[in-house]
Amino acid sequence: MVKSKIDRDRLHRPTEAKASPDSQIREVDEVVIQVTQAFCPNGHNLVCNFKLLFDGEPGISLWVSDGEREGEVVLSPFHGDHSRQGLSDFDPGSKLTISCPICRHQLPRLSKCSCERGELFTLYLTPTLDDSHVVALCDIWGCHRSKVFDQAQLLSAYMDQ
Ligand SMILES: [Zn+2]
């Protein structure tokens, strides 16, 4: 079986959302899936910033520009967690250009976002840049819609929130 770079065996809960030890259901509800690797079209691993951490784990680094300012934005690696570090004060609704922080290659567009303002850009989850293992995120700052293309429908359910 192909090993997905979404590590399904490492299910994390953010520290502030600790479930009480006797509530199993709550624990299930609060499972968070962590992206441990993501790649640009040139194969650079975007999980590369080990200084700006989320619950002790590295996030996904992107080079982001709104046409006036540009810089590194680090996304939380946990799905459902919309926190960001780095240059993270773009105006909500800004249309962004998203590139690899290492080679500055623009990340490929996938399709229109369902917010109807943005376009989804692609992060590959495997170093072989397999089209069936990608995460797509909206390029509008503040739009948290995303899609995941992976064999595991379970993951889609988490991503579509
Ligand atoms: Zn790159």
Ligand SMILES: [Zn+2]
């Ligand atoms: Zn959108």
